[in-house]
Amino acid sequence: MAHADAATERTLLTEIDRTGRNRRQIRGWLAVVLFTLFALVLVGGATRLTESGLSITEWKPIHGAIPPLSAEEWEEEFRLYQRIPQYEQLNKGMSVDEFKTIFWWEWAHRLLARSIGAIFALPLLFFWLTGRIERRLKLPLVGLLALGGFQGFIGWWMVSSGLVERTEVSQYRLATHLVIACLIFAACMWIFRALSPHSGDAAPTKKARTMAAVIAGMSLFQIYLGALVAGLDAGLTYNTWPLMDGAIVPGGLFAQDPAWINLFENPKTGQFFHRVGAYLLFVLALVHMISSLRAAPETTHARRSVVLFALVTVQAAIGITTLLLQVPVGWGVLHQAGALGVLGFAIAHWRGFIGEYPRETAIERRD
Template identity: 75%
Template sequence: MASTDLATEQRLRSELDTVSRNRAQIRIWLGFVVLALFALVLVGGATRLTESGLSITQWKPIHGVIPPLTEAEWQEEFALYQQIPQYAQLNSDMTVEGFKTIFWWEWAHRLLARSIGLIFALPLAFFWIRGQIEPRLKLPLIGILALGGFQGFIGWWMVSSGLADRTEVSQYRLATHLVIACLIFISCLWIGRGLAPHTDDPAPTRSSKKMAAIIACMALFQIYLGALVAGLDAGLSYNTWPLMDGSLVPGDLFVQQPAWLNLFENPKTVQFVHRIGAYVLFAFVLMHMIASLRSAPDTTHARRSVLLFVLVTIQAIIGITTLILQVPVGWGVAHQGGALIVLGFSIAHWRAFVGEYPRPLAIEVRG
C-alpha cells in the first residue's frame, strides 16, 4: 500500500512539474507578444504624429509586405498618394524623397502588425498540438487570435476614412483602432499574469480588488480619450498648464449642437475632458495607495500600489511636458508608451487580486 501511495505521489508531482513548465513557456511566449504589441503601439503613435498613416493607399495583406524596390515602383506608389486630399491640401510640394519618409513609417507599422500575427499564431499552434494549453485557456487564446485578425480590418477601415473627403483619419476610427490594440494587449497580460505564481498576501482592504479594477478601466478609458485628442490634433492648441485658455475651466466647451457632439468633435472640449480624466485617475490611484499603506503596508499589494502611483505621476509629467512643448514626436511617443505602461501595470495589479489560475489537478500533493 505504501509503495502504491508513493507511486501516486510521484506521478502527481511529475504532472505538477509538467503543468508548471507548460505555464512558464506559455507565459514567456505571451510576454514576447506583449512586448511586440508595445512596440507596435509606439510605431503607430509615431506614424500618427508624423502624419504618415495615409501614405499607403491600398490594403494588400500579403503583397504589401514587399515595399517598392525600383524607382518606377516608388513613382507608382507616390502617384497613388497624390490622388488623395492630404496630398492636394497639405503636401502638394512633397517630392518622392519626402514621400519615402512617411511611407516607411506606415510600412513599418503594417509589417510589425503582420509579424505579431505570426508571433502569436505559430506558437499557439505549436503549444496546442503538443497539448500544452490547458482547456480553460483554449477559447480565450483563440479569441485573441480572432481579435487580432479583426484588428487588421479595423486598421484599414481607419485608413480608408482619410482617403476620400478628409486630410486625416476619423478620430472615431482611430480611437477604435487603438482601443482594440489595447484589448489585445490587456488579454495577453491577463492570461500571462494568471499563469504566474501569486503571493499569499491578503488584500489590504475589502475594496482593494474593486478599486484596482476601476483604476484599470479608467486607464483604458483615458487612452481612448487620448486617441480622440490625437485624432483631432487637439494637443496642438491650448498648450498651457494648469490653466487652459487662461482659466481652469475654459469657455466655449459646448458650442456645437447637439451638446454631446462636443465630447467627440470639439478639440477644446476633448482636450479638457482628457485633462479631467487624468486628474481623476491620479486621484483614484493616490487614494488606493494611501488606503493600502494604511491597512497593510508590508504586503506585496501595497508595494504595487506605490509603484502604480509612481508610474501615473511620471506619466502625468510626460503628458504635461508634451502639451507645453506642442507635441513633438519624441515626447508624443513617450506619452503614448507611458499610457500603455500604466495600463499594463494596472491590469497586472488587478489580476493579482484575482489570483492564479487553479491547477488542473483534483488531488493535491502532500509535502
C-alpha cells in the same frame, strides 16, 4: 498500500512539474507578444504624429509586405498617394524622397501588425498540438487570435476614412483602432499574470480589488480620450497648464450643437476631458495607495499600489510636458508608451488580487 500512495504522489509531483514548465513556456511566448504589441502601438503613434498613416493608399495584406524595390515602383506608389486630399491640400509638391519618409513609417507599422499575427498564431498552434495549453486558456487565446485578425480590418477601415474627403483619419475610427489594440494588450497581460506565481497575501482592504479594477478601467478609458485628442489634433492648441485658455474650466466647451457632439468633435472639449480624466486617474491611484499602505503596508498588493501610483505620476508629468512643448514626436510617443505602461501594470495589479489559475492535470487537459 504505502507503495501505491508513494507512486501516486510521484505522479502528482511530475504533473505539477510539467504544468509549471508548460506555464513558463507560455509566459515566455506571451512576453514576446506583449513586447511586440507595445512596439506596434508606439510605431502606430509615431505614424500618427508624423502624419504618415495615409501614405499607403491600398490594402494588400499579403503583397503589401514587400515595399517598392525600384524607382518605377516608388513612382507608382507616389502617384497613388498624389490622388488623395492629404497630398493636394497639405503636401503638394513633395518629392519622392520626402514621400519615402512617411511611407516607411506606415510600412513599418503594417509590417509589425503582420508579424504579430505569426508571433501569436504559430506558437499557439505548437502549444495546442503538443498539449501544453490548459483547457481554460483555449477559448480566450483563440478569441484573441480572432480579435487580432479583426483589428487588421479595423486598421484599414480607419485608413480608408482619410482617402476621399478628409486629409486625416476619422478620430472615431482612430480611437476604435487604438482601444482594440489596448484590449488585446490588456488581455495578454491578464493571462500572463494569471499564469505567474502569486504571493498569496490577502487584500489590504475589502475595496482594494474593486479599486484596482476601477483604476485599470479608467486607464483604458483615458487612452480612449487621448485617442480622440490625437484625432482632433487637440494637443496642438491650449498649450498651457494648469490653466486652459486662461481658466481651470474654459468657456466654449459645448459651443457646437447638439451639445454631446462636442465630446467627440470639439478640440477644446476633447483636451479638457482628457485633462479631467488624468486628474481623476491620479486621485484614484493616490487613494488606493494610501488606503493599502495604511491597512497592510507589508503586503505585495500595497507595494504594487505604490509602483502604480508612481507610474501614473510619471505619466502625468510626461503628458504635461508633451502639451507644453506642443507635442513633438518624441514626447508624443513617450506619452503613448507611458499610457500603455500604466495600463499593463494596472491590469497585472488587478489580476494579482485574484490569484494564480489552479493547475490542471494532463487528464483534465485531454478532457
